[in-house]
Amino acid sequence: MSNTPFLWHNGRIKPWAEATVHVSAHALHYGSSVFEGERVYATPRGPAYFRLAEHTRRLFESAKVYEIAIPYTEAEINAACLEVIRANKMASAYVRPIVFRGAGGLGVLAKEGSPVDVTIMALEWGAYLGEAAERGADVCVSSWNRAAPNTFPSWAKAGGNYLSSQLIGQEARRGGYDEGIALGYNGLLSEGAGENLFLVKRGKLLTPTSSAGILAGITRDTVIELAHDLGLPVEERDLPREALYTADEVFMTGTAAEITPVRSVDRKSVGNGQPGPITRALREAFFGLFDGRTRDRWGWLTPVSTAVVHDREGSPYAEASA
Numbered sequence: 001m002s003n004t005p006f007l008w009h010n011g012r013i014k015p016w017a018e019a020t021v022h023v024s025a026h027a028l029h030y031g032s033s034v035f036e037g038e039r040v041y042a043t044p045r046g047p048a049y050f051r052l053a054e055h056t057r058r059l060f061e062s063a064k065v066y067e068i069a070i071p072y073t074e075a076e077i078n079a080a081c082l083e084v085i086r087a088n089k090m091a092s093a094y095v096r097p098i099v100f101r102g103a104g105g106l107g108v109l110a111k112e113g114s115p116v117d118v119t120i121m122a123l124e125w126g127a128y129l130g131e132a133a134e135r136g137a138d139v140c141v142s143s144w145n146r147a148a149p150n151t152f153p154s155w156a157k158a159g160g161n162y163l164s165s166q167l168i169g170q171e172a173r174r175g176g177y178d179e180g181i182a183l184g185y186n187g188l189l190s191e192g193a194g195e196n197l198f199l200v201k202r203g204k205l206l207t208p209t210s211s212a213g214i215l216a217g218i219t220r221d222t223v224i225e226l227a228h229d230l231g232l233p234v235e236e237r238d239l240p241r242e243a244l245y246t247a248d249e250v251f252m253t254g255t256a257a258e259i260t261p262v263r264s265v266d267r268k269s270v271g272n273g274q275p276g277p278i279t280r281a282l283r284e285a286f287f288g289l290f291d292g293r294t295r296d297r298w299g300w301l302t303p304v305s306t307a308v309v310h311d312r313e314g315s316p317y318a319e320a321s322a
Helices: 027-028 052-065 074-088 160-175 220-228 242-246 279-291
Strands: 006-008 014-016 031-037 038-043 047-052 091-101 116-123 137-141 180-185 190-191 196-201 205-209 234-236 249-254 256-266 300-304 309-310 315-320
Touching: 014 074, 027 091, 031 052, 031 160, 031 279, 038 249, 038 279, 038 300, 047 074, 047 279, 052 074, 052 220, 074 091, 074 116, 091 279, 137 160, 137 279, 160 180, 190 196, 196 220, 196 242, 196 256, 220 256, 249 279, 256 279, 256 309
Parallel strands: 137 180, 137 256, 205 234
Antiparallel strands: 006 014, 006 116, 031 091, 038 047, 038 091, 047 300, 091 116, 180 190, 196 205, 196 249, 249 256, 309 315
């Protein structure tokens, strides 16, 4: 991961080093931030965002849950995301929009009128789990569980939710694993520290339900759509821990992780210890979206150089120029 010269901060492009936040910011003390992770891929038509509109929509939905009023429209955020890629002249990127309560006094409840800051960063970032993305990850089931659904809203992509992920990931790394998998409050499978979870059993894709304390991932949704396109049955259901040990294939998904095969769980091999045929087929279909092998019939790609972003009334807000 490496910094870029510019980012978008509170309405304008500015040098990376100039985007500063006061130490009294509410988000620093109380975790009041929501964010997204997005990918820009190099394609034959130039750099293109993957599912930009869906990511921005979820950002606003997360903010709504926590009553954080974003001082921009969805169209303005989409336009800013495009602008930061052009400003940095990037062919591909990992993009992090973040909305957070700024410096407006301490107290668990932010004071009325407290500022809300918005920043969009674009970084050079390869495979989230490094070599594991190709060879397959070695994972463990964590001793840390995800919280119950009425503890905090897992569908909201909020900064505070990722304290749980840090504990899961730290435990995994201490044990020599690439990643950790959490059980839910009921002892059934939930998700990885930063990824959704899929199992393959007798040609069928199995994945924990969206009520299992998971983030309802956009890459997760992508995989389900691609599986249907390939004629693969998908079942969202409750899954016990032992399903990991008896699965034919296991893989994890996320914007950062993309589609990462799992080759072992708790030092037990998954299948033959190699990425399986269904995992490989889904990876090929997924990455084919960006090199033209898979037709984007869903309209998931937004080319940076030719995108026209519309506001909620349907009028053009900003047109990107090459």
